[in-house]
Amino acid sequence: MHSDADSNPSPLLAVDNLTLRFSSASGNVVDGVSFSVSPGETLCIVGESGCGKSVTALSLMGLLPMPPAQITAGSAMFDGKDLLRMPRREMAAIRGNRMAMIFQEPMTSLNPAYRIGDQIAEVVLRHRPVTRKQARARALEMLDRVKIPAAVKRLDDYPHQLSGGMRQRVMIAMALANDPALLIADEPTTALDVTIQAQILQLIRTLQEETGTALIMITHDLGVVAEVGDRVAVMYAGRIVEQGSVDDVFIDPQHPYTLGLMSSIPSLSKREGRLTTIPGMVPTVDTMPPGCRFAPRCPFAGAECKAAVPPLTDLSPGHAAACIRAPLEAEAHFDGAVA
Amino acid sequence: MLSYILRRLAIAIPTLILVSMFIFTLQKILPGDPALALAGEERDAAALEFIREKYKLNDPIYEQYLAWAGGALKGDLGISLRTNQPVTELIGQKLPVTIQLAVMAIIIAFIIGIPMGVLSAVKKGTVFDYIANIVALSGLSIPNFWLGIMLILLVSVNLGWLPASGYVSPFIDPLRSLETMIMPAFVLGTALAATLMRHTRSAMLGVLRADYVRTARSKGLGETVVVIKHAFRNALLPIVTMTALLFGELLAGAVLTEQIFTIPGFGKLIVDAVFTRDYAVVQGVVLCTAVGYLLINLVADIVYFLLNPRMRSVL
Numbered sequence: 060m061h062s063d064a065d066s067n068p069s070p071l072l073a074v075d076n077l078t079l080r081f082s083s084a085s086g087n088v089v090d091g092v093s094f095s096v097s098p099g100e101t102l103c104i105v106g107e108s109g110c111g112k113s114v115t116a117l118s119l120m121g122l123l124p125m126p127p128a129q130i131t132a133g134s135a136m137f138d139g140k141d142l143l144r145m146p147r148r149e150m151a152a153i154r155g156n157r158m159a160m161i162f163q164e165p166m167t168s169l170n171p172a173y174r175i176g177d178q179i180a181e182v183v184l185r186h187r188p189v190t191r192k193q194a195r196a197r198a199l200e201m202l203d204r205v206k207i208p209a210a211v212k213r214l215d216d217y218p219h220q221l222s223g224g225m226r227q228r229v230m231i232a233m234a235l236a237n238d239p240a241l242l243i244a245d246e247p248t249t250a251l252d253v254t255i256q257a258q259i260l261q262l263i264r265t266l267q268e269e270t271g272t273a274l275i276m277i278t279h280d281l282g283v284v285a286e287v288g289d290r291v292a293v294m295y296a297g298r299i300v301e302q303g304s305v306d307d308v309f310i311d312p313q314h315p316y317t318l319g320l321m322s323s324i325p326s327l328s329k330r331e332g333r334l335t336t337i338p339g340m341v342p343t344v345d346t347m348p349p350g351c352r353f354a355p356r357c358p359f360a361g362a363e364c365k366a367a368v369p370p371l372t373d374l375s376p377g378h379a380a381a382c383i384r385a386p387l388e389a390e391a392h393f394d395g396a397v398a
Numbered sequence: 399m400l401s402y403i404l405r406r407l408a409i410a411i412p413t414l415i416l417v418s419m420f421i422f423t424l425q426k427i428l429p430g431d432p433a434l435a436l437a438g439e440e441r442d443a444a445a446l447e448f449i450r451e452k453y454k455l456n457d458p459i460y461e462q463y464l465a466w467a468g469g470a471l472k473g474d475l476g477i478s479l480r481t482n483q484p485v486t487e488l489i490g491q492k493l494p495v496t497i498q499l500a501v502m503a504i505i506i507a508f509i510i511g512i513p514m515g516v517l518s519a520v521k522k523g524t525v526f527d528y529i530a531n532i533v534a535l536s537g538l539s540i541p542n543f544w545l546g547i548m549l550i551l552l553v554s555v556n557l558g559w560l561p562a563s564g565y566v567s568p569f570i571d572p573l574r575s576l577e578t579m580i581m582p583a584f585v586l587g588t589a590l591a592a593t594l595m596r597h598t599r600s601a602m603l604g605v606l607r608a609d610y611v612r613t614a615r616s617k618g619l620g621e622t623v624v625v626i627k628h629a630f631r632n633a634l635l636p637i638v639t640m641t642a643l644l645f646g647e648l649l650a651g652a653v654l655t656e657q658i659f660t661i662p663g664f665g666k667l668i669v670d671a672v673f674t675r676d677y678a679v680v681q682g683v684v685l686c687t688a689v690g691y692l693l694i695n696l697v698a699d700i701v702y703f704l705l706n707p708r709m710r711s712v713l
Contacts, residue, residue: 120616122612122615122616151618151619151620152618153618154615154616154617154618155616155617155618155619156618159616159617160616162609162612162613162616164609167608167609167610168609168610168612168613169610169613170610170613170614170628170631170632171610171632171707171708172631172632172705172706172707181617181619182617182618185617185618185619186618217707217708219707219708230613233613233617234616
């Protein structure tokens with residue numbers, strides 16, 4: 060479908076100005092979010108909990124309950140069609156097929172009443188003209204690929220017989236069973252033990268390389284971004300505040316919030332002093348400040364920051380930040396904000 | 399599986415012993431002398447003494463209990479003081495009638511209550527949900543006897559479609575049996591449907607929010623498959639428990655409905671026995687009801703066990 064991807068990488072998914080709200084709240088939960096993902100690429104969306112990153116992902120999958128959620132503007136072009144305006148039936152034909160998703164809670168994301176082999180085979184049967192036997196063979200193949208030991212025996216296990224890490228492997232097997240062009244992973248390692256986290260990340264990366272699927276990785280963990288990301292979009296209070304290649308953003312962060320996030324990572328080299336935190340709290344949907352939503356917590360903020368929403372502006376090719384102070388001076392850091 | 403059933407049965411035995419002791423002593427404490435009831439107009443002391451002697455009413459209570467319990471173990475629940483028929487025979491006649499009524503009522507409750515509950519959970523907050531809830535509340539509020547009388551007036555008296563009362567065994571004439579039982583079963587069933595609908599609705603609301611239902615949607619499955627296969631399957635467990643409770647209630651609780659439709663069932667047997675102080679019958683009937691309850695709950699446990707893979711591996 061994207062045979063010209065190598066010469067001219069046209070995006071697989073292009074989200075433009077996605078804006079959505081919940082009927083109970085006065086403000087937008089996601090406010091004018093735009094990003095794109097090319098075939099085979101990994102985009103990380105990073106931000107604190109409540110910044111709208113999961114809601115963004117769910118809205119792309121058509122999994123947000125509407126109402127109460129309501130998409131008020133924007134488009135999300137995937138395979139040349141707008142996901143946000145797609146009839147229910149057409150959307151269902153894409154879900155689990157051309158695009159798939161894995162979730163944060165492996166413990167509760169599998170149906171406790173059915174064998175895992177059947178749960179994987181179900182998604183194959185849904186989207187492919189195969190027999191039950193073929194679907195089961197595919198399920199077995201997928202369990203092997205996500206490195207579940209003794210896969211033949213595990214096929215007939217129920218979810219409660221597996222550990223959290225194993226269940227997340229099953230979720231990955233299920234999501235990749237139909238070779239999707241796009242995989243959305245919503246904090247896939249957050250609920251797991253640290254040692255298992257690394258294994259699962261490694262597995263996702265390996266499988267992505269093997270299959271060439273594009274990946275949107277949603278996380279609050281900059282470590283995960285550094286591990287798997289090609290590009291990163293930093294979200295704050297429903298908006299993307301900075302976007303660029305992982306290298307650019309890590310080496311030269313241009314939004315004060317990104318800077319704050321970086322300073323919050325404990326580092327081995329700077330052992331002296333206290334851990335830096337960003338003062339204040341993420342505003343709730345009902346208390347969104349006018350202008351830049353980060354301004355109340357920003358050490359660089361001035362009156363003009365509260366006047367108007369700063370647009371996401373390109374600073375260098377592929378690197379953009381939504382701050383009127385950008386580009387920040389080279390020596391800018393977050394010291395003024397030590398809690 | 400078999401060991402599980404045996405274990406459940408083992409737990410049931412002490413329960414049964416306790417229940418039997420309880421009903422036996424309770425009855426002795428209650429006011430009213432069966433000898434007096436039996437003697438009728440004869441208040442002659444010698445006659446009363448003869449009756450007491452004949453029915454061993456003068457023996458110490460534990461001896462009376464042991465004699466009765468021993469008999470019960472052998473399938474002998476004594477003889478009705480009033481009709482001189484063996485109690486087991488009386489129960490054998492009346493119980494199938496009530497079981498038929500209960501089964502038909504449960505089927506009607508299922509047909510109405512479960513789809514309504516599922517739909518109103520899926521369509522939560524819509525007009526359908528509100529109407530279904532109002533109907534359910536009305537079902538719970540309308541007394542059975544009133545609905546029964548109204549149905550008789552409408553369907554039997556005015557329209558003449560169905561017989562107002564009577565009973566025919568399904569083994570003699572199945573169609574006629576259905577005709578006589580459908581109205582009382584409907585009266586009982588609609589009341590249960592309301593309860594069942596409310597429980598189904600809340601169970602469904604719980605599972606529809608579950609992560610695995612979101613997973614099912616993310617697989618691109620159709621809404622019907624998501625609701626029935628992934629959600630309802632997991633909502634079944636509380637529904638099974640509820641059904642067992644309702645069925646148990648029906649065994650003893652169809653009294654009023656049986657009276658209105660003059661069905662010679664279990665409920666009528668209990669009421670008549672209590673009014674005439676027919677000890678042996680009351681004890682037999684209550685014991686039989688207790689056994690029925692335990693059996694139904696055992697069946698519910700087995701169904702639960704079959705439905706829930708987590709339980710299967712624990713055992």
